[in-house]
Amino acid sequence: MNFKQWIVSETKAKESSATKYNGAISGRLSRMAIANNLTNVNLLEVQNPNSVALKLKSLDEFIELNSTGNSMYSRALDLFIEYCSFQDLNLERDLDEILADKTTSVTEKSSLIKARIGQGSFRKSLIDMWQGCAVTSSIEEQLLVASHIKPWKDSNSQERLDKFNGLLLVATIDRAFDSGLISFSDSGNILISSKFKEPSKAGIEPTMNISLFNENLPYLKYHRNYVYKGT
Structure with a gap:
């Protein structure tokens, strides 16, 4: 949100x-x-x-x-x-859920925690895979967010660590994607919700696209069906 x-x-x-x-x-x-x-x-x-x-x-x-x-x-x-503070509480809730899970090993918990806070092997794998923002190609790492395609709260442990459930995006595009104001078609073309007012002022244009991997497609289908706010 x-x-x-x-x-x-x-x-x-x-x-x-x-x-x-x-x-x-x-x-x-x-x-x-x-x-x-x-x-x-x-x-x-x-x-x-x-x-x-x-x-x-x-x-x-x-x-x-x-x-x-x-x-x-x-x-x-x-x-x-x-x-x-509201955002921080959501993060704390998710971290508490990871720590309380008795079926998850200590090693896996560590990986999940780092993935949730945008650090560790999940972020590194996205940087290696995308080589910069998947949409703009920006390589300024301070501005890049390791974003889950299928939201964290809806993913199981395997999906949360799967690099193909991730996009590396500059922060503005990440926020729009995370809130469902944009998504992407299976061919990689950007989809912009009619609820997104003046997207160009946020640096988001209808000509934007992304070169996807086949493994991204099931996650993007979920995003379009349950996160994207439609056209």
Whole structure:
């Protein structure tokens, strides 16, 4: 669930308000954080969002902007911090589930934990297989996310570690794929949901495609049937 969807779902805010807060985080506040050397990527893509958000709130530039914006920017940051905590809770739940499974060996648990947090052999196998973002070919590893095609929560232990159940994607495309705003056909052409408003502003174009392996196809079929939000 991306930030905008979470606002609507969890705070019952109107979509127009969610769009405004999401735009503040991905736009003005991200540019401010980058200009002040708090991060070098969009706030929605940072690895330590809580820390960056708290430092941002202490900047004189932010305080002045927020005072002229009727506290809209501080509200956006507060929601963003809450959203990041929500994401962390989901991660903790999945890790607890792995640790509590008495049928899984210690070695396999270690592999599953590393795969869940985007580290270890699963990520390495995707880097080796895709040689960069599977869509854009970007090789900047700090921006690449080891993403499961069939979601973690729906996969068994074998599927969670299967490299063919993975795409290596730059963070923006990963978020869109994970939330079901995009998917891919068996021929590798991108599918863009009608619910995705102005995808080009997120750097996502209808001409994008991916060179798939045959082993990816069953996982992508699941993604299209149960994750993708349709056209």
